[in-house]
Amino acid sequence: MPDLGRPGLTHELLLHDSLEEMLAFVVPFVRDGVAAREPTLLLVRPETAATVLSLVQPSSYLNLLPALGWSGRPAAELRAADTLLTGYGPDAPRVRMLNEQPIVPEAQWHEWRRIEAAVNVALSRHQAWLVCSYDRRTLSDERVADLFATHRLVGQGDQHRDNDRYDDPFDFLAEHVDAPPDPAEGTTPAAELVDPSPGTARAAVLGFARHGGVPAVDAEHLVFAASEAVGNALRHGRPPVVMRLWVQPGRTVVTVTDAGPGPSDPFVGLLPPEHGHGSGLGLWLSHQLVDASHRRHADGYTTCLSTSYPFPKTG
Numbered sequence: 022m023p024d025l026g027r028p029g030l031t032h033e034l035l036l037h038d039s040l041e042e043m044l045a046f047v048v049p050f051v052r053d054g055v056a057a058r059e060p061t062l063l064l065v066r067p068e069t070a071a072t073v074l075s076l077v078q079p080s081s082y083l084n085l086l087p088a089l090g091w092s093g094r095p096a097a098e099l100r101a102a103d104t105l106l107t108g109y110g111p112d113a114p115r116v117r118m119l120n121e122q123p124i125v126p127e128a129q130w131h132e133w134r135r136i137e138a139a140v141n142v143a144l145s146r147h148q149a150w151l152v153c154s155y156d157r158r159t160l161s162d163e164r165v166a167d168l169f170a171t172h173r174l175v176g177q178g179d180q181h182r183d184n185d186r187y188d189d190p191f192d193f194l195a196e197h198v199d200a201p202p203d204p205a206e207g208t209t210p211a212a213e214l215v216d217p218s219p220g221t222a223r224a225a226v227l228g229f230a231r232h233g234g235v236p237a238v239d240a241e242h243l244v245f246a247a248s249e250a251v252g253n254a255l256r257h258g259r260p261p262v263v264m265r266l267w268v269q270p271g272r273t274v275v276t277v278t279d280a281g282p283g284p285s286d287p288f289v290g291l292l293p294p295e296h297g298h299g300s301g302l303g304l305w306l307s308h309q310l311v312d313a314s315h316r317r318h319a320d321g322y323t324t325c326l327s328t329s330y331p332f333p334k335t336g
Contacts, residue, residue: 023174023183031150032141033181034172035119036157036165040072043154047119048076049179050152054117055080060109064088065121090123095136096291096308099143106147119152124159131200132314134164137171138190138197139291152176194287200314203325205267205274212266222251222264226275233268239328242310243273249303250277250324257284258322274327283322289315 025031037043047063051073054061063073063085070085077083089098102118109116125133137153144151155168169175169186170193176182212225226247230240247264254262258279267274283289290308294301307313312327 023181025150025181028148030141030145030147031174032144032172033150033152033174033176034168034184035152035154035176036160036168037154038157040069043069043121043156044072044076045178046152046154046176047073050117050119051077051083055082057114058082059114060084060116062086062105062116062118064118069121088121088123090120090125094309094312095129095133096305096313099136099139099291100293100309102140102151103144103147106144106149113148115148115150117150117152119154122153122155124156128201128203129312130164130167131197132312134167134171135194135197135291137168138188138193139288141171141173141190142288143292143296191287198283198287198315198317200316200325202316202323203274203276203314203327205269205272205327206265206276206325208267210265211268212264214264216255216260216262217251217264219248219252219255223248225264226266229266229268230273233273235268235273235328236330239273239330243275243326243328245303246307246311246313246326247275247277249307250275250326253284253301253304254279254281254322254324257281271331272327272329274325276323276325278321278323280321283315283317 035043035046051061051063059082061083063070065073065085065088073085089101106116106118140151153172157165169184170188171190173184173187174181175184211229214221214225217225223244226244227240230243235243251262251264254277259281260279262277262279265276290304290313293305307326314325316323
């Protein structure tokens with residue numbers, strides 16, 4: 022049995038095949054937390070919350086909140102979790118927090134698994150027991166392997182065991198700068214700029230975004246992120262720097278490619294600059310504002326940025 026009283030962060034994986042199997046873990050997790058007078062946070066879907074409340078006694082130590090992760094922007098959800106834990110202060114008792122994880126689309130899994138690894142560093146300053154609950158029926162064998170590689174503990178029922186498949190987060194992240202190309206990249210781009218200045222990049226993205234009907238706020242976010250990516254490629258990469266842009270119904274995609282190997286920091290964009298392993302403010306903000314991914318390949322390094330938005334139907 023692992024030492025669950027050790028200081029710092031405990032990051033545990035819960036895989037279940039049914040709501041009943043999930044509750045077999047959640048109910049003792051809640052009851053033990055309340056008995057220990059530890060703040061116990063359940064971030065779950067409404068239907069899960071209702072079932073839990075029918076099985077446990079209300080308590081001032083128990084709080085039910087909406088599940089994180091369903092927005093589809095992992096880096097922003099990591100920041101939200103950090104903010105939530107920070108609110109308890111350094112002198113508070115250990116916080117228990119269980120999050121009912123979303124069904125992650127295939128196109129977002131590469132970034133999601135990076136976040137799961139980064140949690141072990143990003144939240145390590147907190148006295149917290151963090152449980153990530155996944156429905157096993159929605160996961161491929163490859164995804165299950167990624168989850169075992171990114172969680173120190175594995176839980177089932179009221180049992181918790183050390184995970185011998187856990188991988189060092191630095192090693193895991195360094196090995197997974199391998200996001201697949203966005204589907205848009207298989208089509209002809211609306212624009213291709215070679216060695217653009219950040220100002221030229223901003224003007225191009227803003228013009229095409231407005232023409233494509235991107236909402237103003239989303240357009241501003243994409244302009245900012247594209248400018249940051251181009252600026253970093255010009256300063257730290259190798260020429261040529263190529264920016265490509267696609268405008269599709271309900272979605273706009275920008276890629277920035279240079280001939281270099283990319284950043285050496287495996288946590289690029291995931292941790293705020295004030296963190297010991299954090300990158301620049303611009304990169305971190307970009308990951309909060311748009312969907313971002315990274316990949317190394319034979320021709321260099323590519324950052325892919327995208328934003329999705331409601332597209333009005335016609336007819």
